[in-house]
Amino acid sequence: MSFTLFATAIISAMLINNVILMQFLGVCPFLGVSKKSSSAIGMSAAVLFVMVIASAITYTLYDLVLYQYGIPYISTIAFILVIASLVQFVEMFIKKTSKSLYKSLGIYLPLITTNCAILGVSEGNITNIWTSTLPYWDGLLLAVTTAVGTGLGFGLIMFAFSSIRERLDASNVPSAWKGVPISLVVAGIMSLAFLGLAGII
């Protein structure tokens, strides 16, 4: 496990295979919660937090339980249950320990259960990283690194897009394009820019 491997994993997860613009995971919050940049930042912080914990737990679950006992096909049910209960647990934990953190993240946490980015990253870790010969700790580190990169990429795009959207509200858009259509075209142009990053690794 070298440093370059982790750097590559982070850059690749954050910019090249960007979770929203290239993989289309988490498009619902991307269009729904991006009207103000403050709410976009809150949402992305909550996603980053849950995504890192969820991918660590699901990777462990798959490697040490599901694979060992020969039931890997049940992974979808197991993962979604883990994520749903994890989100509930994190919400209760934050509520008890930190009032200020709960105020900033609290309203976004229930939305995360149905955010496909979390389950998508957990499933992607299994298909892309997990092999039966890879040592557990190496795989876990790589999975967590990928989750951090993906969460940062999600936050980057959410913030950039919400800033664009705040300006878009003030500009004079033809009535047929107003609202979601013009936002989708803007996202398409951003995606076109990110397509150009594909060659850097």
Next chain:
Amino acid sequence: MTKKANFLKGFLKENPIFVFLLGMCPALAVTSTFETSLGMGLLVVFVLTMSNIVIASVKQWIPNDVRTPAYIVIIATFVTVVKMLTEAYAVDLFNALGVFLPLIVVNCLILGRAEAFASKNNVVDSAIDGLGMGLGFTFALVVIGIFREFLATGGIMFGVYLPVTENPITLFSLDMIINLFDSGFHITEYGLKVFSLPPGAFIALGIILAILQFKKSQKDKKAAVAKMEMIAEKKKIALEKKKLAAQSLAKAGVK
């Protein structure tokens, strides 16, 4: 609501993608060709109908506080069934859909229908609702898929991913028209490749939604004009009545 209206509402009036913007992730990710969209749509129809039936039939035994996790487990069960069936019988489709096959679990449309319809209505109505909404979702995916594949390659292929025919067949291609005048021309070399890549997905869906919004605003405008005309006519009638009344009053006064 009649059964027919219940079935048809998902196609245009309450279309999950075009009107409610539910389930946008698969609508962008798997619609690069007509056939992957059709395959995804049919899988969603199956999962949605079956989960609606099961949820509607067991709803009285599910405590209200834990209903969301219970619904998710029911949906995830059917998604696992679908995943294994697709891997066994249509492995090309399985590979093309990739991570979006297990992600049907978190499709907001399915949980949304379970929460909004199946938990309140009986089994038959829920089954019809699931079927109609699923087919509406498929309809929207297929529209986007045809739009993107046509712009990217200039034609529509069938049989590449679904295990229906031995060899892929071309349903339609601009080659058929152009080759009448000039043989040896291949439209695929001139296609807008970007529409089969991620940026094209956003732009294509944006264009389709803009067209729908334009049509809706035209309709609204027409309705507004019709309303104005109706009000003007009513005013006219009222004025005439007043005039008549005044005349008759004047006549009566003269007499």
